[in-house]
Amino acid sequence: MDTKHNLKLIDGKFTPSEARKVILDLIGTKINFHTMEAFSIKERFNGDVSYSEQRIAELKEARRHLEDIIKNASEKGLNLKVVSFIGITCIKEN
Structure with a gap:
């Protein structure tokens, strides 16, 4: 099996x-995921949410x-070529 x-x-x-719309919706979905994850961890386990908080900050910076x-492309009357890949690796946790 490929991993x-x-x-x-x-x-x-x-x-x-x-x-x-395409790009910012993707980033928004990831921000929402980490926001809900952090909320869940805080509420259920009073646990460490530093990873989710760091990812939210990184994603917000990427969004900016x-x-x-x-905005620059729009002001110059340009279109954008967007290519995005997702890499997935199956791993076994010990």
């Missing part, structure tokens, strides 16, 4: 408006950077 998988998630040309790229 590594690489899948093309996004591959296309987008207007700045379309790119904003992408918004700048999209």
Whole structure:
């Protein structure tokens, strides 16, 4: 059985408006995931949420950077070529 998988998630040309929706929706979903995960860990276990908090900060920074790229493309009348892959590795935890 293959334990590594690489899948093309996004591959296309987008207007700045379309790119904003596709890319920022993905990032927003990840931010929401980590927000809910942190809430759950705090509420149920009063546990450490530093990983989720760090990822939220990283994702928010990525979102700001992408918004700048999209705004710049829009101001210049450019479209965006977006390609995104997702790598998945099956691992066995000890």
